Amino acid sequence: MQRTGGMHRVTVLIPDDVVVLDAAIPMDVFGSDPNYQLQVCAAAPTVRTSVPGLSCGAVAGLEAMERSDTVVVPGYASFDRPLPEPVIRALRDAHQRGTRMLSICTGAFALAAAGVLADRPATTHWRAAPLLQARYPDVDIRHDRLFVDNGDVLTSAGVTSGIDLCLHVVRKDFGAAVANDRARDLVAPPIREGGQTQFTRPFLADTPTATLADLRAWILANLDHPHTLDGLARRCNLSRRTFIRRFRDETGTSAHAWITTARLDHARELLERTQLPVSEIGYRTGLGNPANTRAVFKRHLGIGPGEYRRSGNVADRR
Structure with missing residues (x-):
């Protein structure tokens, strides 16, 4: 272009x-x-x-x-x-x-x-x-x-x-x-993807007691931690079923998909801004071992993390 x-x-x-x-x-x-x-x-x-x-x-x-x-x-x-x-x-x-x-x-x-x-x-x-x-x-x-x-x-x-x-x-x-x-x-969410659904029904007011905003902020600060539905629900004092429904109501997607996108986004930023090895980036972002990190990159971006870094496309556009 x-x-x-x-x-x-x-x-x-x-x-x-x-x-x-x-x-x-x-x-x-x-x-x-x-x-x-x-x-x-x-x-x-x-x-x-x-x-x-x-x-x-x-x-x-x-x-x-x-x-x-x-x-x-x-x-x-x-x-x-x-x-x-x-x-x-x-x-x-x-x-x-x-x-x-x-x-x-x-x-x-x-x-x-x-x-x-x-x-x-x-x-x-x-x-x-x-x-x-x-x-x-x-x-x-x-x-x-x-x-x-x-x-x-x-x-x-x-x-x-x-x-x-x-x-x-x-x-x-x-x-x-x-x-x-x-x-x-x-002050906008950096990770809402196009595949999420539009909010076509009433959703909860964005207050600390009514939403999971604090939880999402905590997840972003702790992407390297393992996160399970049961653990996240307990952190919010909610039942698993209620947590699943509330998370989807507020974000338009599942907790698993949201966390995966957040991890991938952080990994891309580290690939662009640092020289950290892919293996370390995987563990820092919660994507896990190099094989799993490559699989997530391939599934979402069509290329592996090494190729993403080597392509030079991002640097060339700046």
Whole structure:
């Protein structure tokens, strides 16, 4: 993918009636990262937002997408109405030039209107998914996914999953260490994966007495420890069955899958930032002996830890 001056150019397209938080997410994630050059564009100098009385000013027109490596389309409240033809044409042209395309929430409707999602898997906010499917039957809707990575086209569900998607992109572009630094700056979970389910039912308020947040923080600080469902449940004074249900309600995945992803993410960071041998990294992160560490890397990343370190792809992109 092309670069300009060693930086990756990200353009955020602001559609009319844009959801303010959806637009702010890519601006913050990419705009505060020195590896990216951010630009905001729109079809008009001033764009209405979904908040009455609040407008958004763009510093560039649609032509900014012609010079972009990645284009991000945030969600917009009027997704049930057609976009202006110049916007659709600009998105279609960008995709045909090989620009990577991202959408947050109902921004998927814009990509679908431009034909970018045809015959591809994609997701959007669970409330809007049925309409997207009905209007664009050639799109393979993944109703319960946080985000879908289809290589050059990536889509995400509602609001906070946009943070997950943007951090996922940073991880792809510049490695786990950089992405984890951004996650810490945002005080966001660094390890939510796209395969987790959307929160489509009420979940517990995020208070110390009502959630397992403290437990998850303890797990992250003790990844080298063996963790069992019974042991974790006892630590929370919960029954095994209640613990399993609560953990999935809060994270969208099982405790085993969550811990494995956390261990893998930490191992990738150590491979990128240190010269520790793979055997030591495996035990430090709880992945275990070299054979098991290689198996986890192969299953999740398609390559072993040694190849991951030797590839040089992450270092070359910095």
